[in-house]
Amino acid sequence: MSIIKLHDKYFKTYISEDKITKAIQQLVKEVSEDCKDETPIFIGILNGSFMFVADFVREYNYNCEVSFVKLASYQGTNSTGKIKQLVGINEDLEGRTVVILEDIIDTGNTLQEIYEIFSDKKLKRLKIATLFFKPDVFKKELPIDYIGISIPDEFIVGYGLDYDGLGRNFSDIYQLTTKPTIKNILLFGPPGVGKGTQADLLKEKYNLIHISTGDVFRSHIKKETELGILAKSYIDKGNLVPDDVTIKMLKSVVNSIPQSNGIIFDGFPRTKAQAIALDEFLEEKGQTIGGMLTIEVPTNLLIARLLERGKTSGRSDDQDEHKILNRFNEYFTKTEILKEYYQTQNKYFGVDGVGEISDITKRLSNVFDTL
Ligand code: IMP
Numbered sequence: 086m087s088i089i090k091l092h093d094k095y096f097k098t099y100i101s102e103d104k105i106t107k108a109i110q111q112l113v114k115e116v117s118e119d120c121k122d123e124t125p126i127f128i129g130i131l132n133g134s135f136m137f138v139a140d141f142v143r144e145y146n147y148n149c150e151v152s153f154v155k156l157a158s159y160q161g162t163n164s165t166g167k168i169k170q171l172v173g174i175n176e177d178l179e180g181r182t183v184v185i186l187e188d189i190i191d192t193g194n195t196l197q198e199i200y201e202i203f204s205d206k207k208l209k210r211l212k213i214a215t216l217f218f219k220p221d222v223f224k225k226e227l228p229i230d231y232i233g234i235s236i237p238d239e240f241i242v243g244y245g246l247d248y249d250g251l252g253r254n255f256s257d258i259y260q261l262t263t264k265p266t267i268k269n270i271l272l273f274g275p276p277g278v279g280k281g282t283q284a285d286l287l288k289e290k291y292n293l294i295h296i297s298t299g300d301v302f303r304s305h306i307k308k309e310t311e312l313g314i315l316a317k318s319y320i321d322k323g324n325l326v327p328d329d330v331t332i333k334m335l336k337s338v339v340n341s342i343p344q345s346n347g348i349i350f351d352g353f354p355r356t357k358a359q360a361i362a363l364d365e366f367l368e369e370k371g372q373t374i375g376g377m378l379t380i381e382v383p384t385n386l387l388i389a390r391l392l393e394r395g396k397t398s399g400r401s402d403d404q405d406e407h408k409i410l411n412r413f414n415e416y417f418t419k420t421e422i423l424k425e426y427y428q429t430q431n432k433y434f435g436v437d438g439v440g441e442i443s444d445i446t447k448r449l450s451n452v453f454d455t456l
């Protein structure tokens with residue numbers, strides 16, 4: 086299960102793309118049986134039906150025409166009951182078979198409006214196909230000819246359906262869920278940005294556990310474990326430790342710590358493969374990542390800070406400008422990909438990292454409180 090956030094609400098995975106595809110194939114089969122001997126006009130009800138219509142007609146192998154009507158009734162997660170027709174029908178439909186393609190039928194208010202719109206068009210036949218149907222909420226005595234998937238009275242998004250404009254672009258369907266109680270966050274930013282310092286402060290404030298991949302590696306290296314020796318050979322060159330080593334290590338650390346309000350991951354994930362592995366790992370635990378918080382500081386400021394730290398920290402990778410630049414390159418080429426990964430889930434937050442430590446903590450807390 087994965088959880089996404091749209092505006093102020095949380096949604097969890099519900100119906101997979103694969104299931105949707107199968108439902109559409111079944112609908113197309115039924116409609117084809119009834120309509121293949123003529124040229125029906127498929128009319129999608131915008132906005133929600135655009136993906137459904139696109140996939141439906143691609144699957145439909147006989148002659149057909151495609152058009153759209155735009156209706157709107159929903160505001161937020163509640164039907165307003167009043168339907169507005171925003172884009173009407175221009176085609177001459179007399180004597181034609183019209184098949185309405187709806188993304189979802191809920192109360193049936195929209196459906197009633199559809200029946201009214203087409204009642205004076207002298208159609209040969211009016212058929213209704215809907216991808217999703219909420220039988221528990223449907224209050225009308227109106228026929229629905231083809232139903233894809235019936236669902237309980239839960240608000241859903243994805244595959245064309247939105248929550249106040251967002252969520253239409255997801256391939257799967259997500260269902261409204263409660264706010265997760267365990268907040269796992271990723272603290273991000275290029276080397277020297279102050280992640281460690283901020284993680285310590287946030288950890289205290291929110292009673293979280295802080296896992297720094299760098300610290301875990303360094304402790305392995307100090308103890309000269311097998312993993313430590315392997316990791317050292319990469320770190321010394323300013324390179325990233327390979328995914329499989331990192332993931333294995335991280336899982337064992339997470340599994341060894343007691344139940345908490347959440348974990349601050351610092352220095353992990355560093356690659357998309359690690360991010361996917363982390364999502365899967367947390368999913369097994371019924372948890373998720375609340376957000377990726379990135380501390381942003383201009384690069385020239387950071388190089389100076391790192392060289393300063395290298396004088397006292399004894400970290401080989403902090404003492405050499407060349408190695409530092411290599412780490413920045415690694416960061417920007419590989420890690421920035423993660424920004425995209427979390428942005429698509431609406432979980433990315435950039436935070437200004439220039440200023441007093443306490444101000445930066447405050448900025449991070451402001452984001453954290455909304456997660
Ligand atoms: P009805 O008029 O109540 O049947 O609602 C139909 C319209 O409401 C659909 O075309 C959608 O735009 C919207 N709608 C109903 N249920 C949902 C939902 O669960 N998620 C997103 N939109 C919905």
Ligand code: MG
Nearest residue numbers: 130131133188
């Ligand atoms: Mg609709």
